[in-house]
Amino acid sequence: MFTNEMKRYLLYILCLTTLVSLPLNAASEKAASEKDINVREIILSEITDSYEWHITTWGNKPISVPLPVIVHSKTSGWHIFMSSKFEEQPVYKGFYIAKEGKYKDKIVEIDENGKEVRPLDISLTKTATALIFNSVLLIILIMSIAHYYKKDGIFPKKGFVILMEMLIMDIYEGVIKPSIGKDYRRYAPYLLTVFFFIFLNNLMGLIPFFPFGATVTGNIAITLTLALCTLLIVNFSGTKEYWKEIFWPEVPAWLKVPVPLMPAVEFIGIFTKPFALMIRLFANIVGGHSIVGGLVCLVFVTVKLGTTINITMSALSVIFTVFIDLIELLIAYIQAYIFTMLSAVFIGLARVEPSHKPVAKETVKQV
Amino acid sequence: MSLLTPETGLLFWMLLSFGIVVFILVKFGFPAILQMIEKRKSYIEESLLEAEKARQELANVKQESKKILDEAYQAQEKIMREAAQLKESLLEDAKEKASLEAQKILNEAKNQIQNEKEAALQDIRRQVADMSVAISEKLLRTNLSNKEEQMHIINRLIDEMNIHKS
Incomplete structure (x- = not known):
């Protein structure tokens, strides 16, 4: 049993390594043919947008999908x-x-x-194409699950549906419910959509070959839009108490008049929270992809240093790449999780009820 | 740096595709899934409650059956005890009755014997009297000449009778 499992793991690692090194092969080959390797260029080309989808370079001819x-x-x-x-x-x-x-x-x-x-x-660039592709995939994925639920009733038979349900319930029960509180049902569909949108795009970015591999969530325009949506939802679901706490927080009076120091800080806070969301997701994905790129480039950089060093460094780089890729897999989930959780927490905070509840008002209404 | 400046085109596509994704999934996707999941959750909860109820009922039934069984055992024991008592008392009664009957029979027998004895005595007396009368008659009729002889005969006869009597 143990050896079987070991073999399986080894196989996985091998597959992963091959997959990881594929896209960068392309970039490196191109660079190698130009004799000097510009690592920065290679990495940047991996994480920035482009007008065509570069797949690989065959000989001296780049093969890419025109967009x-x-x-x-x-x-x-x-x-x-x-x-x-x-x-x-x-x-x-x-x-x-x-x-x-x-x-x-x-x-x-x-x-x-x-x-x-x-x-x-408004060209359909590599990122835009991948974005649309992933969006369609996500819609098909979730709608097919909904379809299976309709077909199979409340006890789905497909393992895939059960797996997805596990993910959904993890976010629904573990993040949305405790973070938002009372009205969690209203926000759950949106937050789940955000989670799966980010998660799927992150995962797709990890698969190195066409039509995956575009770092969609590593693009600031994408994270900006996501953060903007959170900002809008948070502030549109803000209660009176939420706005009161921003413009007239419970702090010593000299912090509020004549210079509205605390209100200003709180007001800036409205924007810094989503801004942090935007940067966090962007930076994590870009960082992960850059590290993988850098590690793979190590193989080609060390060519000049002799065969022994090159082989050693290649082996090291493969091991590290596998390691970082596994971490990236983790990050793909964690970042989607954090984005969803923080959005849920911000919504929950915006839906504060005053600590001294206006009980009298409610009772009067009831009477 | 270009990495940090959002592209207008990409923003446009992102808003479009994300908007569509959100619209479809928020309207049709997740609510359906969540509804089914919640439905199942409540179904499971209900089932659990029902199972618990059934379990309790079963326990109740078990207890009741045990009670009934116990009662039956007790009743059986009581009946057995009563039967034993009845048997004993019947035996006692029978014994008593038998002894009484025996006594009665004995008494009757005794009485009868007494009566018979008395009757026999009476009979003997009568016979003795008859005999003495007969003897006297004989004596009177025949041997009344010799006085001494007569006396002697009478005495002898009486003696004989006495011996006979005793």
């Missing part, structure tokens, strides 16, 4: 074309990808004044 570019120029209006056009000709319909400067790696055009400007760019 639609959708831009609106002030001078020439809407344009929709595939990103592969840029491979054929560097400047297409007046648009080109900036090589340097403020808009490095972004589509730009030259306006009447001869200045390089950014058109309105």
